[in-house]
Amino acid sequence: MTTNEPIPLLINPGSGSAARVRAELAEDPRVEVRCLEAKNLGRALRQSAKEGCERVIVCGGDGTLALAATHLAGTDTALAVIPGGTLNHFAARHQIPSDPAAALTLALTGAPRSVPVGYVNDRLFINTSSVGAYVTFVRTREYLEQRMSYHLASVLAGLRRLLRMRNARVILGNEQVRTPLVFVGVDERDLQFPVLGDRKATGRAGLHVIAIRSEGPWETVKLAFNAMIRGIDPLTKSHHLESFITDNLALAYRRRRSRIIVALDGELVRVRAPLHYRYINDGMRVVLPVIPE
Secondary structure (H helix, E strand, O other), rough: OOOOOOHHHHHEEOOOOOOHHHHOOOOOOOEEEEEEEHHHHHHHHHHHHHHOOOOEEEEEEEHHOOOOHHHHHHOOOOEEEEEOOOOOHHHHHHOOOOHHHHHHHHHHHHEEEEEEEEOOEEEEEEEEEEHHHHHHHHHEEEHHOOOHHHHHHHHHHHHHHHOOOOOOEEEOOOEEEOOOOEEEEEOOOOOOOOOOOOOOOOOOOEEEEEEEEEOOOOHHHHHHHHHHHHHHHHHOOOOOOEEEEEEEEEEEEEEOEEEEEEOOOOOOEEEEOOOEEEEEEEEEEEOOOOOOO
16 A cells, blocks of 8 residues: 555554554554544544545454444445454454554555454444353453453453353244353354364354353353363264354344343443344455465
8 A cells, every 4th residue: 555645543542552552653654643432433433434545543452443343344444453452353363463563564555355244233243242151251350350450350250150150041043042151253163272262264154153051050060161171062062062153143032131231342232132143244344464375
């Protein structure tokens, strides 16, 4: 890409490495650095798309990138990424460098390509969505993060959720399943440790739906420990796991609820029930490394 105009670089100030990125790139004449909260970030992205910008650079974690994708999907403006979160799953999956300077070089010189996304009702997600145990895990982790580090909060929140696991009767497609968790990932996921939940490099396209069948909390604990030792794949053969690829999925609780709290790329949102998931293969344009021929 060659242009004399600086490219907008929008930074979420709440992201883990916002200060570092701003310090390293603020004086770079190739970009116009702006720190914006979520509400203003969305407004700036819509304006960039309206003005016909070829690309806009966003720095933040997966939640911030999902917000950016929501406003840029369906437009001609491509999303360029500088990883700024804690885990940065989306950036890692698409081989975007974690170093700000290297990521900026890619953002300015890389080629926009279409990538898949998922939707639940009208809410877009770029990596994963889930209902059930993970939602309460995120709530507990966010509470504990006020008192300790992210990683320690994650461990303690995981242990607490494991000991207080509750099941719900969920209507998954046309079948009723008793489960503590329904996980939906964009494209096929690995079912073995230590890469459990990561996208398979040569996996199938579509929404990967995973739900554990369990009749009670102690059975869930037993299944969880077996999964940690042997991976999730053996659970499929014992019929304790629903795992399939689909382009569309309807999900509802047997007990009627007007809204359901859903985790989307690590952020919690309330979505009107029932939940309708769908997979869009060319959902958005992202600036990615050039694929060698």
